[in-house]
Amino acid sequence: MTEEIIIAGFGGQGVLSMGQILCYSGVMQEKEVTWFPSYGPEMRGGTANCTAIISDEKISSPIVNVYDTAIVLNQPSMDKFEPTVKPGGLIIYDSNGIIRHPERKDITVCIMDASEEAVKMNNTKIMNMIVLGGFLKIKPIIELDNVIKGLSNVLPERYHKLIPLNEQAIKRGMEIVKIVHKA
Amino acid sequence: MTEEIIIAGFGGQGVLSMGQILCYSGVMQEKEVTWFPSYGPEMRGGTANCTAIISDEKISSPIVNVYDTAIVLNQPSMDKFEPTVKPGGLIIYDSNGIIRHPERKDITVCIMDASEEAVKMNNTKIMNMIVLGGFLKIKPIIELDNVIKGLSNVLPERYHKLIPLNEQAIKRGMEIVKIVHKA
Amino acid sequence: MAKKGDIIIDIEKCKGCEVCVVACPKQVLAAANEVNAKGYHYAIKVNAECIGCANCAVVCPDAVITVYREKK
Amino acid sequence: MAKKGDIIIDIEKCKGCEVCVVACPKQVLAAANEVNAKGYHYAIKVNAECIGCANCAVVCPDAVITVYREKK
Amino acid sequence: MKELRLMKGNEALAEASIRAGADAYFGYPITPQSEVIEYLMHVQPEKTTGMVVLQAESEIGAINMIYGAAGCGKKVLTTSSGPGISLMQEALSYIAGAELPCVVANIQRGGPGLGTIQPSQGDYFQSVKGGGHGDYKLITLAPASVQETVDYVKLGFELAFQYRNPVMILTDGIIGQMMEKVELFEQQPRITEQFDWATKGKVPGKDHVIVTSLMLQSEEQEKINLRLQAKYREVENNEVRYQEHYCDEDIDYLLVAFGSCARITQKSMEMAREKGIKIGLIRPQTLYPFPVAIIEKLAAKVKGILTVEMNTGQMIEDVKLAANGQTKVEFYGRCGGMIPSPDEILNAIETKLIGG
Amino acid sequence: MKELRLMKGNEALAEASIRAGADAYFGYPITPQSEVIEYLMHVQPEKTTGMVVLQAESEIGAINMIYGAAGCGKKVLTTSSGPGISLMQEALSYIAGAELPCVVANIQRGGPGLGTIQPSQGDYFQSVKGGGHGDYKLITLAPASVQETVDYVKLGFELAFQYRNPVMILTDGIIGQMMEKVELFEQQPRITEQFDWATKGKVPGKDHVIVTSLMLQSEEQEKINLRLQAKYREVENNEVRYQEHYCDEDIDYLLVAFGSCARITQKSMEMAREKGIKIGLIRPQTLYPFPVAIIEKLAAKVKGILTVEMNTGQMIEDVKLAANGQTKVEFYGRCGGMIPSPDEILNAIETKLIGG
Amino acid sequence: MSEIIKPENIVYEKTKVMTDKVMHYCPGCGHGTAHKMVAEAIEDLGIQNETIGVTPVGCSVLAYYYFAVDMQEAAHGRATAVATGIKRVMPEKYVFTYQGDGDLAAIGTAETIHACNRGENILIVFINNGIYGMTGGQMAPTTLEGMKSSTSPYGRDLKTMGNPLKISELVAQLEGTYYVTRHSVHTPANARKAKRALKKALEYQKLNKGTCLVEIVSNCPSNWKMTPVESNKWMEEHMFPFYPLGDIKVPQQ
Amino acid sequence: MSEIIKPENIVYEKTKVMTDKVMHYCPGCGHGTAHKMVAEAIEDLGIQNETIGVTPVGCSVLAYYYFAVDMQEAAHGRATAVATGIKRVMPEKYVFTYQGDGDLAAIGTAETIHACNRGENILIVFINNGIYGMTGGQMAPTTLEGMKSSTSPYGRDLKTMGNPLKISELVAQLEGTYYVTRHSVHTPANARKAKRALKKALEYQKLNKGTCLVEIVSNCPSNWKMTPVESNKWMEEHMFPFYPLGDIKVPQQ
Numbered sequence A, B: 001m002t003e004e005i006i007i008a009g010f011g012g013q014g015v016l017s018m019g020q021i022l023c024y025s026g027v028m029q030e031k032e033v034t035w036f037p038s039y040g041p042e043m044r045g046g047t048a049n050c051t052a053i054i055s056d057e058k059i060s061s062p063i064v065n066v067y068d069t070a071i072v073l074n075q076p077s078m079d080k081f082e083p084t085v086k087p088g089g090l091i092i093y094d095s096n097g098i099i100r101h102p103e104r105k106d107i108t109v110c111i112m113d114a115s116e117e118a119v120k121m122n123n124t125k126i127m128n129m130i131v132l133g134g135f136l137k138i139k140p141i142i143e144l145d146n147v148i149k150g151l152s153n154v155l156p157e158r159y160h161k162l163i164p165l166n167e168q169a170i171k172r173g174m175e176i177v178k179i180v181h182k183a
Numbered sequence C, D: 001m002a003k004k005g006d007i008i009i010d011i012e013k014c015k016g017c018e019v020c021v022v023a024c025p026k027q028v029l030a031a032a033n034e035v036n037a038k039g040y041h042y043a044i045k046v047n048a049e050c051i052g053c054a055n056c057a058v059v060c061p062d063a064v065i066t067v068y069r070e071k072k
Numbered sequence E, F: 001m002k003e004l005r006l007m008k009g010n011e012a013l014a015e016a017s018i019r020a021g022a023d024a025y026f027g028y029p030i031t032p033q034s035e036v037i038e039y040l041m042h043v044q045p046e047k048t049t050g051m052v053v054l055q056a057e058s059e060i061g062a063i064n065m066i067y068g069a070a071g072c073g074k075k076v077l078t079t080s081s082g083p084g085i086s087l088m089q090e091a092l093s094y095i096a097g098a099e100l101p102c103v104v105a106n107i108q109r110g111g112p113g114l115g116t117i118q119p120s121q122g123d124y125f126q127s128v129k130g131g132g133h134g135d136y137k138l139i140t141l142a143p144a145s146v147q148e149t150v151d152y153v154k155l156g157f158e159l160a161f162q163y164r165n166p167v168m169i170l171t172d173g174i175i176g177q178m179m180e181k182v183e184l185f186e187q188q189p190r191i192t193e194q195f196d197w198a199t200k201g202k203v204p205g206k207d208h209v210i211v212t213s214l215m216l217q218s219e220e221q222e223k224i225n226l227r228l229q230a231k232y233r234e235v236e237n238n239e240v241r242y243q244e245h246y247c248d249e250d251i252d253y254l255l256v257a258f259g260s261c262a263r264i265t266q267k268s269m270e271m272a273r274e275k276g277i278k279i280g281l282i283r284p285q286t287l288y289p290f291p292v293a294i295i296e297k298l299a300a301k302v303k304g305i306l307t308v309e310m311n312t313g314q315m316i317e318d319v320k321l322a323a324n325g326q327t328k329v330e331f332y333g334r335c336g337g338m339i340p341s342p343d344e345i346l347n348a349i350e351t352k353l354i355g356g
Numbered sequence G, H: 001m002s003e004i005i006k007p008e009n010i011v012y013e014k015t016k017v018m019t020d021k022v023m024h025y026c027p028g029c030g031h032g033t034a035h036k037m038v039a040e041a042i043e044d045l046g047i048q049n050e051t052i053g054v055t056p057v058g059c060s061v062l063a064y065y066y067f068a069v070d071m072q073e074a075a076h077g078r079a080t081a082v083a084t085g086i087k088r089v090m091p092e093k094y095v096f097t098y099q100g101d102g103d104l105a106a107i108g109t110a111e112t113i114h115a116c117n118r119g120e121n122i123l124i125v126f127i128n129n130g131i132y133g134m135t136g137g138q139m140a141p142t143t144l145e146g147m148k149s150s151t152s153p154y155g156r157d158l159k160t161m162g163n164p165l166k167i168s169e170l171v172a173q174l175e176g177t178y179y180v181t182r183h184s185v186h187t188p189a190n191a192r193k194a195k196r197a198l199k200k201a202l203e204y205q206k207l208n209k210g211t212c213l214v215e216i217v218s219n220c221p222s223n224w225k226m227t228p229v230e231s232n233k234w235m236e237e238h239m240f241p242f243y244p245l246g247d248i249k250v251p252q253q
């Protein structure tokens, strides 16, 4: 198993930590992982993205051009990464602010109202966890238990009290993810 | 004909310009010439030396380790350069301040009381010209006419009135040089 | 009486920094609830008090405001 | 009365700069007519007025003067 | 106790320097390596091991602080990238000339000039041939993972002190920026040894110590150079490190790649082997000393060699020198911050190496 | 009218720059090249041709002034030696990346570090492989006489503008300090051409001009690199220059040497030929581009090649790459400011090349 | 109101000395406003085609895309050396550098001091935001005591990290500087004042009397980790007391 | 008089903190005297074995042969960075640099300013002879107006070559400097005063209060093309008016 994932959105949406949590969770499950941020001037203010790879084998490059899964949280990222999903791959996106929805027919397309849901849960910061839940529902490459363990690695001690909320968000995400199109 | 000459003494004795004059004179006589100064911290205050090569052929290296002629104006230079004269070569030196005279028997040794003579001529600055005269007497590789032409190249225009004095010095040198030992 | 003025904001280029908002002497400006394609809550006019003083435009780092003032 | 002093100059290390000469309050020093092995007109004592004030030695860049003074 | 962590390459490098018992880090920010100093400033090793961390006014400031502290016999390191490393060339030549130990890491980005901040391997020549003036060598280590980055910090200090020579860790923005699992070695004590070549206050009864790279007399300067060369020969004899894949089998083709690029190349190799191509890979872990002997040996038996680099062709010269005309040596590379994909390299194997 | 003079290499270089129509010289003193700026300050070309001469606060200041003035499409040069040239590496990479024309002369002295001020050829690698970061090349000219120094200043400017590339004149303390006969070319006019790539004030109706070496997008940065590489291939095809001695005869052995060292080697060659040894000499006048083809051709027919350098063995790598295993390549060198004598080289010919 | 919106009523629009390229700066960053003031000064003086600018390495590295004048991009810290090169071969042009505090006052200290000491007839526009913006918020020479940055995460400690550097006051001491002044662009009034200073400085360039330096104390909302509006307030409260606005050296008649 | 010459009567001899090596300086060069004063200060304080010195590139490059303390030779201009590296890892040692005006105030400007601005607890001994001695008499940043050098053969022209730089006054402005003073060593009285200043500066190093800089205005008979005695006179007449002797910054109690 090798899963190559791009996670992309605006800065502040928590795309980098989403990737890190995935990787930490992978480590808990004794997988090989790599995480690679986009860095550069575009990091500031504008968009942010990272590549997370989770695999049973040693990982060659932490940077790839095509992905098994694209997790997309804004329109520019949609425009940039839709074409990079491998045929048969998955795109999963938050509906908020998306004007042009994915059009490819050779990939699985999932939509989530994660931002909306986060507002409902009174914490916009957990939007990324909701999306993560959605992804794990569609591709259950890591068990929820290990994700929770991973979380406790990413979060500094003083935030550990937030873990139950995050868990809740992940679970909620698993519920609300909708498959729009199946490859 | 190739003549490789080292000229060495204290800074201020005019060893560098003696070499340059020789080279300019060589050019007047359509010879190939190179002139190479010793440069480095030892240039300042202490000793100074230069290598002048005059040849009918293209000159390979402007720096050599052994010389056809050593022109020596102080004791440290005597110590340093006596051993570097090729067997059969020439050493020519000013007597002033020399404690240890050359001992080699395989080279021609000439002595000059050039400093003394310069004082007599009321111009210590022409000591080097006197020595040059001595050298040209022993090794007449360049004609006096050409030396005078060379001089007018080295001396800035405003000093051209000094050329006759220099000529006189060279001629005097030719007179006073003494062969101490012949190889 | 203050002159009458108006402004045009190039909202797609606006970065929603709100520097114009605090610079306006007439509280003409505010951040929109909506975001533009870049995700910024762009500036919008919220009243018609504009006097064309150009304060907003002068401090707008992205030069996205054009200011008009009635001549008379 | 001034103390009596004396100096020793390491003439082979002296560079003949004459800085000591002008520093001596008693005109004890002068440049020799002779040169040392390095070609310098080294400093020499020309009178016996030395008071051991060490002025010459302090300013000697090459630290070649040692100064003695009678203790009493 | 060894510790398993998921860390960014740059942060792992910083942590490894603390654990290796470094006495000081001096550096200046530049992308993609600023996390090294940021991590150190955050962790404040001064309060635990006593390691000093200072942001210098420039890379020139930093590397000359390194010179000073290394001259005291201390374990010191700096890190930078392309332009910053170029500014250090004068001082690196001084450090090599004065035979001082230190570790410098170049987290390479694309050049020339300001270039791009994306990963590259364009500073190979600078590291292994000598970007500074005069004849000197940097021992150059090329990690291909966060784990190796950590290990090479420790190894780097060991080699630096063993040979009294600067050690370059030549890595890139991929390895500096990526997170990977890493096993951290235990905290090492800081050195207390009083090296007799180091300035530490004159020892009564002994001559004072001089740290210098100057020798005005040519005869003496030549002797120093010959001593350095003798040391380099020793390094070449003893310190070559590389990883080989399938090279003891009966291979027809050989790949040579280093650092992050070797990881990708390895994948391409596996893809090629699945297609039945008998191909192996040499990954030099030391770029200087270069694994000449093994490549020379393999060159005698393969039909061709392909070097893969994230530049326009630099290590290929060392591969050619090692192969010495025994077989053809081809090149595939991407540059300017572009990273080759396994498919591209496979394609190069099929067209340039086999078809070519 | 051409003029015959007896001049010091450094002064001749300075005079040649005035006559080549240079617009500016920026430099910083360092032995053995300070006569360049001293000559210019003395002669005051500002009053005749208008050429500006400025002593910068450092070599880094000087080379960045060069960048600025070259970016205006002006003919500019600087000179330095070892440590100073090392400090210029960042900016040289910038200049190459921004494709600006300029001439830089390195009057080499012995390294590494502060080394010695005596002549050396230890900066060969730095010049031809790239001492700065990233993939770039300096066109490198190696004069062997004061005359060639003068000629290469003119040629250097021509090549610099033709290829929009920095040109390095790689010479040494021998040639810089020696006086020799030299024929000076006539005064050239200063350029008045308004290059469209140069900043000179925006031309109405046209886009403003940007001089930069930055391109953050990797795809674009790669394109720039590939364009540079294409230019370098053109340089390699068109600009190789070398002198050959007896190479069209039936020779058994070949010598390769450059610059001042080649003069001495030539003498040794004549001595060897007098002894009946059939031997020739290639003297590369361009070190980059290197005369690969001729050496490759000769390597096929000779029994061995000896390179002679005033370093510990640098150009030998390019000779080996050119020979590509067809024949053995040996090395003889002196370093640290030492200069080989014709006898020594003859001895190396007899022992290393023939006997070895 | 739309009757007001017609070309002849325009009282303020983007200057033609700036291009249409969207600037890459973070929302509310003073760099954009500072750019505008420089460009407007150039426009007002009608010297667009006689001006050559030099950008630094720092957030404003890409400023060459935004100024519609001929531009060169200098290596980190070397802008004044590059400008010296330009001005010496093109003395009739107006030459300016645009530099951040890291660029001008850390790595570029020698070039800055010596260009000023030589009295190069250039304008230095110095953006002091107390931080290395581009590289992600490391400490700059001008970072205030106690101020947090990614390399002073617990606040700048004067004992180990040195003192905030008033480089403008320093260069004002040099004979070579003609006009040194400190401004900000965070309010309309301040921005307009800054522009007047920039215009003056460019006009002085014709006199060949020496270097002019206009410091602009600015913000870096991203790395200060504040909203733009908060950052401007913080700047007033913390930066201005240490870096007081106003003229530091004015031409002596 | 020979009865006076006996060991117990010695009142002045070469300090043990200097080696027996013959110095390579030109006759009458102030470097030698300055060396002695530094060495005597070290001797007086009894800190020979706790002192580490840094020599520059300049005429005093070989000073490491003359000081009998542990020494490092720094690259041109970088002595204060090297000293920073030493002092930071060996804070209990006394660390000094010995630098010429080219080294400290031209190529090394950034390192000098920033070491002083950080307040590194080191002593900088700054030999200002208004010229590049070692390389044969080129213009230094401190060369006076109109003064001739091999790169200002018609005298320093302020318009094109910049102004003589008072770097001591400049660094005295920085918070990080604790004690900045200017002396000479050309007369016995001046030399003794310089030594007292050097001693004070070394003593201050124990307090960890910042950088001390002792400037010594000195001569370069060889490149000024004067006899040593003439050069000292010229120095008094021309250098001192521009570089007045005395304290520039003294510790505030």
Ligand SMILES: Cc1ncc(C[n+]2csc(CCOP(=O)(O)OP(=O)(O)O)c2C)c(N)n1
Pocket (backbone or CB within 6 Å): E028, E029, E030, E031, E059, E083, E084, E087, G056, G057, G058, G059, G060, G076, G099, G100, G101, G102, G103, G104, G127, G129, G131, G132, G133, G134, G135, G140
């Ligand atoms: C030689 C070199 N060193 C370091 C860098 C990395 N670098 C780029 S910008 C920068 C600092 C920018 O800070 P500042 O000058 O204050 O500008 P700002 O971004 O704050 O406007 C640094 C250190 C570089 N590009 N080159």
Ligand SMILES: Cc1ncc(C[n+]2csc(CCOP(=O)(O)OP(=O)(O)O)c2C)c(N)n1
Pocket (backbone or CB within 6 Å): F028, F029, F030, F031, F059, F083, F084, F087, H056, H057, H058, H059, H060, H076, H099, H100, H101, H102, H103, H104, H127, H129, H131, H132, H133, H134, H135, H140
């Ligand atoms: C990088 C570098 N640039 C230039 C030089 C040449 N250089 C040696 S000493 C010196 C100047 C010395 O002048 P100063 O610092 O005033 O010392 P002084 O000799 O006058 O005591 C220069 C330019 C060098 N060695 N290294």
Ligand code: SF4
Pocket (backbone or CB within 6 Å): C005, C006, C007, C023, C024, C025, C026, C027, C028, C029, C049, C050, C051, C052, C053, C054, C055, C056, C057, C067
């Ligand atoms: S022009 Fe003046 S009044 Fe109108 S919106 Fe702008 S700031 Fe407000």
Ligand code: SF4
Pocket (backbone or CB within 6 Å): C009, C013, C014, C015, C016, C017, C018, C019, C020, C021, C042, C043, C059, C060, C061, C062, C063, C064, C065, G028
């Ligand atoms: S100042 Fe400009 S960019 Fe900022 S919110 Fe207002 S209009 Fe938008």
Ligand code: SF4
Pocket (backbone or CB within 6 Å): D005, D006, D007, D023, D024, D025, D026, D027, D028, D029, D049, D050, D051, D052, D053, D054, D055, D056, D057, D067
């Ligand atoms: S000790 Fe004093 S009196 Fe004696 S010679 Fe020296 S200066 Fe003169």
Ligand code: SF4
Pocket (backbone or CB within 6 Å): D009, D013, D014, D015, D016, D017, D018, D019, D020, D021, D042, D043, D056, D059, D060, D061, D062, D063, D064, D065, H028
């Ligand atoms: S000061 Fe010293 S070196 Fe100079 S003349 Fe006097 S004794 Fe000799």
Ligand code: SF4
Pocket (backbone or CB within 6 Å): A044, G024, G025, G026, G028, G029, G030, G031, G059, G129, G133, G134, G219, G220, G221, G222, G223
């Ligand atoms: S990082 Fe700071 S200085 Fe740079 S653009 Fe963003 S806000 Fe402005």
Ligand code: SF4
Pocket (backbone or CB within 6 Å): B044, H024, H025, H026, H028, H029, H030, H031, H059, H129, H133, H134, H219, H220, H221, H222, H223
């Ligand atoms: S050149 Fe000048 S500074 Fe150097 S030793 Fe000679 S007199 Fe002293």
Ligand SMILES: [Mg+2]
Pocket (backbone or CB within 6 Å): G058, G100, G101, G102, G127, G128, G129, G130, G131, G132, G133, G140
């Ligand atoms: Mg800044």
Ligand SMILES: [Mg+2]
Pocket (backbone or CB within 6 Å): H058, H100, H101, H102, H127, H128, H129, H130, H131, H132, H133, H140
């Ligand atoms: Mg000096």
